[in-house]
Amino acid sequence: MRRRRALANSRKRKSPPPEEEAESGAVEARQPEEEPQSEAVETSQPEEIGNGGAPNPPRRRRAPKAAKPETEPEFFPEKRNLEDLWQAAFPVGTEWENMDKLSEIKWNFSNLENAFEEGGVLHGKTVYMFGCTEPQLLVVNGEQKVTLIPIVVVVDSPIPPSDKIGIKSVQRETEEIIPMKAMKMAWVPYIPLEDRLSQVDRLKTQIFTLGCTQRRSALKLLKIERVKKYDYCLPYFQPLQADEDEEDTVVNIMFPLEPPVVCDFDWELDECEEFTNELIQNEALPEDKKDEFMAYVKEQVKERKKAQREARQARQKAIDDMDERTKSAFENMKFYKFYPVQTPDTPDISEVKVPYINRYYGKAHFVM
Template sequence: MSKVSKRKTLPAATEEATTRRTKRVKASPPPQYVEEQRNLQDLWKAAFLVGTEWDRLDSVYKYNWDFRNLEKEFEEGGKFYGIGPTNKVYIFAATETASTALPELLPTLAAVVAPRPPSMEIAINAVQREEEIVPLKHMKMDWMPYIPLAKSNLPQIFVMGCTQRKTSLKQMKVERLMKFQYCVPYIMNPKVEEEKERDADVEFFFPREPQPPLNCEFNWEVDEVETYTDNLIEEEELSPDEKEEFMEILKEEVKKSKRKMMDARKKRMENPNYEEAATYYGNKKLYKIYPVQTPDTPMIENRCHYVNRYYRNAHEII
């Protein structure tokens, strides 16, 4: 006798719920559109903001600064289009105050068009300290190649970058830490070197107790030691009892200044690379780039050609 299979019957409520589950369709999320990154959009971020305090770097990067003006100069008809293979573009960055009313910092770029790097050294200019010119690597900096998303028709681009990690700053000595914010991109400028040989200004502090030290500025080509001292006494900045001591210190500072001037001239005359550096400085092209003004960034009130004491003024502002 054959067995007849019995179909298991679900309760009506369970069967209805199952039917509903099979018909439920999950709604598709709305499409998300991500703006495609432009070829050189992050170029400005690749350059280290030389001379900017470490604790203020984040305040610069919190804004979405727009350097489309720089990007366009690499396109056909732009200043950096078709300049290779002999010439390359070397870019370094710094910061300026956005306006006199706002303490916000804005990034500025300088672009040098030349066959080789402007310098493999950097200057350290601290207040009341001698100028130092040290190799870039001493401050963990270098000219680093920038790799764009697309390389077609682009010249070689190098940025002044820094490999110093921010996380290790706490272990760094204060003197070493401060040197980073005193860094200034350097180039051997014949005019600057010759000015060092003509610098007759002397600045020093004369100790006074219990008063704070007296800050003195003296030009040994214009001023006379005793007359200058008598004027300070007349202005009650100096007491008559301090005259002789002050004059001795001032005369010593003048000797140091004259010795420094002679050393600068000797150094220039003995430098075998001086003439080459002078030719390089005269032939290079220097551009300064400010970000494009946008509603999301602080108002940029002033734009100037001045780059720094070594590069002086840019040929053009972009």
């Protein structure tokens, strides 16, 4: 017993000083009060200890984003079902460098669209369409300038009017009649906007447009002569009856000089030597070129007569080979020539409308 009391007394003498006891006692006394605070801390994200044991700075709360002001919804005009119909018809015979000029003016072909609506002149009919352009001097934005007017020709026919293209111009001495596919052209079905999500093979379209698959980006790889052919292309058509041009006795003369001698010679009304002497008197032709010029004119007349004779023979053969359905279709074909309608954004074209289409189709039955 005495030894136990001695050990107890020695332990009391080794206890910490009263100040430390007070501090430790205070800590022990505060622990119960800090328990609620520790519970609150547990509910928040714990602080990460880093940088040698120093606590990381508290994260700043992001300020709420300012509410964007409400803007009125933007409405776009609904596209019409046949809005791009006129653009689907390739503008045959238009120079490639002039293609982009057609989009400089906001042309409107609502008259063409309305023709296919219920009650329109082309509603429910099978048609074949091609485009072309006519250069005219118009007032655009208060200034006179040569402007290309887009034209759409519609052929009302149950069968394609032709599968050929004619290549002819004043600059070309010969005329070529070649298949459309030789110029990468063909009649292709037009699909209205509302049907373009449907399966094309199930659609029974009645509108066909003359399309061209020649890529403009590949023109630089072609020979210049090949590219120029597109400038002189004309949709070909051979009617059952001879047109005025086929029986014409006038030939276009372009005698190769510098500058060339350009004139018209009528073999029924003009006498070749007298015609040549008149050009010499007017200083349009050098006198030392008289014989050469007369030989050139006679050759042109000979070629023209030959072309007319072959055209008559080809027409007769085509008629003989036609079945009754095809012959009936050719006899009842109607040509519609559509000009753009007048709008505040387009120049006035009311004074330049003509029924003439080209040397093969002749004149339109209706000008719209």
